[in-house]
Amino acid sequence: MSDVTQTTQATPAQTTVHRRTPFSARGEPRVWLMAMAVVVCLALIVGIIGLIVVRGSATFWQGPIDEVRLQDGSVFLGVPSVTETYQPQPDELERIEQARADGQLDNAHAFTKTGEPVRRRYFVGNRDLGQESFRWVPLWEVASIEQPKDVVLVERDEWGPFLGRVRTLRAVTDEDPNPTGQEFKPESVSDRELQSAIDTMEARRAAIARIDRTQIPRLQNQLRQLEWKLKAAHLNQERRAASADAPPAWLWWGAMVGCIVAVGGVLGLRKAVRHTNSGSRVPVAILACLLLATGSLAYLWLERPGSHKGMSDDQVTQIEQQVEAERNAILNEQSGLLTQLDDLREEDNRYRIIIEEPSLGRISPVSRSAPDDPMRLSQVVRIVPANDLSFSGRIGVYLSRWWEFLSTNPREGATAGGVYPVIVGTVTLTVLLTISVVPLGVIAALYLREYAKQGVVTSIIRIAINNLAGVPSIVYGMFGLGFFCYTLGGYIDEGPTEPTPVGSWWGLVGVLFLAILIAGACGLFVRRSGDRLPDSASRLISIGATVGWLVAVVLAFWAISSTPYFHGFFEAKLPEQTTFGGRGILWASLTLALLTLPVVIVATEEAIAAVPGSMREGSYGCGASKWQTIRKIVLPSAMPGILTGAILAMARGAGEVAPLMLVGAVNLAPALPVSTDAPFLHGDRTFMHLGFHIYTLGFQSPDSEATAPLVWTTTLLLITIVLLLNLIAIIVRARLRSRMATSAV
């Protein structure tokens, strides 16, 4: 300090040279702080991803099976998982002391150095024998742990895995109806024998699945279709009986004459317009005539003589006979298939596998209610000789389990087996959502940014859109259920619930046309001769036009939603089955599209605004119209930004669960939303979704502790799918960007 003062006094010029930038001004501490923030963020991200990847990919790895013998002589099989210290109960402490006094505590690992007891969690399976999937074993109770080679883990189609030893494989014959038999082969069954039996069994199982899951459901579907066809015919007949007669002939003829006059008037006026330039009244007259003509034509078409006739009794009888014949044919085919199925099942029933667990010598039963009846071979999904596997064998099991997980249907109420339909559901939903939200959002943003007059209204719209992004997603779910499923879907299914009577409805249509006419006339008038009017008058008239159009839109909605001429596309299925009137993937994707719309609109608007004005000017200078400029210059330049919006929308939509629970995701969907049957994409079907599946696995399964690893795996899969979908969009965007890349000018 004193140094500085001295220098200042001696040579004032040098102080400026020697002056150091103050520490606070250089901002290094802030840089460190910022770097620390980045490090924290990175750590969080790596932590989340790492945890999911590690735990998710460990699920299918098969560790060895321990055969644990306890001090009291009991034996059990289990796959060890967690080892931890614990606080024993007082009575257990007493027993530990007792054992210590007896000198039985020879297990070195039973206590930590500080004397705390250690316990280990074993996965023991065999749930159908009435035990929990997991068992905690204090290590001090353990007498010995072995890993015998002949112990296997059997994955079954029900009740989870069974741990035991394969004793024998047998075919039940008529002479020896008792499937357990008396003569267990003492040695385990040989691998080759087992494998060939499994191969024939699998062929049979595939045949059963084909009949049971594909052919019979298809026939049943056809039967349902026939019933609906019949019901539709009957409904038609009833409606005919209930409906009024056609309007009197003079009315019809009158409308016909009106229509002809109107069309003639329009043609004449068009000619007049071409020859004289007689101002703004002519287009209004043309509009009026066209509306009149349209109205009359619509009326004539809908109320044409004979339109209320419906089906004749003969036709209905004919349909009844036809349906009867077809139904008989289908029932015949079905009974043939059922016989075939019975034969196959009987054959299948003969092959039994006896797997015995060591603790009580019980076998893996065919069902919980018949504990002594050995399991059918076809109930086995996979036999894993966990202690007799080489490393490559383990990898083989691992990969085969992954493949099963990705490519098969779920089992046991979606708590085991594969997630194939779940993946299909998620991907279909995301793709549908993207192709519905992107065009809508881009068009909206284009209008807002390029065409709409920037002012109070556009600002309000922008604020509304941005706020839409902050609405909790469950609210969208409620809206989707209420509007899409029940209102819109209900309308598609059964038409208006309370249709207006024909006479009043035509009155409504007349008022609608009048509103269109007034609004159109006001608009035309302002456009043509607004300059000649005082400002206040032209403003008043344009407000009139806007109000007229609003009224017209409301009336149009009213007219459409209460038309007496529409009875729904799927009326015959009601009330047994809703088609679009219930939850389904179409409504779910539209709900999510609404949810992600703000993201797309905002991103697109920004991308459009970022297109340099010089480029637009260049295009206008070449004589391009506004639309040509947007089409050829603005949209291609904004494409990378639009794709960014699409990516964000996809990522948000694919991960959303709450609204899906309301509008269509289910635990177990009966069919895929996409199939090879027309119309290939079934928007009315419910579907499974990975996000919802995670919830189901974690919280809805009866044995959630055992499904916990699957939760991690499903999470990993969800992340991977979202990443993959994003990656595709990112690659497309990168290619577009490289095409737009500028050189350094």
Place this chain on the structure above:
Amino acid sequence: MTTQTAQQALAEATNRKDAPSVVDVIAAGKPFPTEVHAEMRNTDAVVDVDQFSLWYGQTRALFEIKLEIPRQGVTALIGPSGCGKSTLLRSINRLNDLVDSVRTDGQMLLNGSPVYAPDVDVIELRKRLGMVFQKPNPFPMSIFENVVYPLRIDGENRRGLLMEACERALKAAALWDEVKDRLKHSALRLSGGQQQRLCIARAIVADPEVLLLDEPCSALDPLSTLRIEELITEISQRYTVIMVTHNMQQAARVSQATAFMYLGRLVEFGPTQSIFQTPHLDETEQYVSGRFG
């Protein structure tokens, strides 16, 4: 104290000079006298600007401009920044219409047909003119597509015809030899000078009646500027060129006629030589000799 000094300086300036200075003219609030040289009066005008005025909202940018731009050759518009020369140029193809608050008065005739009339189709009007901007603005597409863009938006899709027009335009813009092997490549990868020549090719591909250049060299290095100037000289054999420029040397080098504008008014219009060497007005003399502006 400062005001006093300024007033003194002004008084000194007024006393020192024989003729009234430009500063005096501004101080007096007098409009500039418009001086059109006799040679320019009876020419065959391509663009006939008649008492043309323009407002941006409340601000008036052009004051009753009267100007007849001769057919063929280069006409340069010079003047200090903000004098309205770019506005005048952009009024000819009505690019100013894109600004919301623009209002105009007076008339312009392009080859005898009105530019500002209610029944004029602005888009068709712009197709009759070619325009090159200050900053090169190639579109984000291939070189070929850039050049034929005006034809494409006019609905021309015959490949052979487009190819022919593209070659002709690029040759006229002295760019053909450099890009003939990479017509499919992105135009954005060209250098600045090449991009500007590409924009010139784009402006002349549809055979415009007039070519409008808005400071075409101000974003370029001296070498590219030289090439563009040579190109303009060559193109002016076939097209009428109207060029806005900051650079008086450039105007002197390239143009045959020069219009000097100041504060939204046309000050003097005449053959380039006489504007630069024997201007009729003192304001012009002071500007071209670099004493103000």
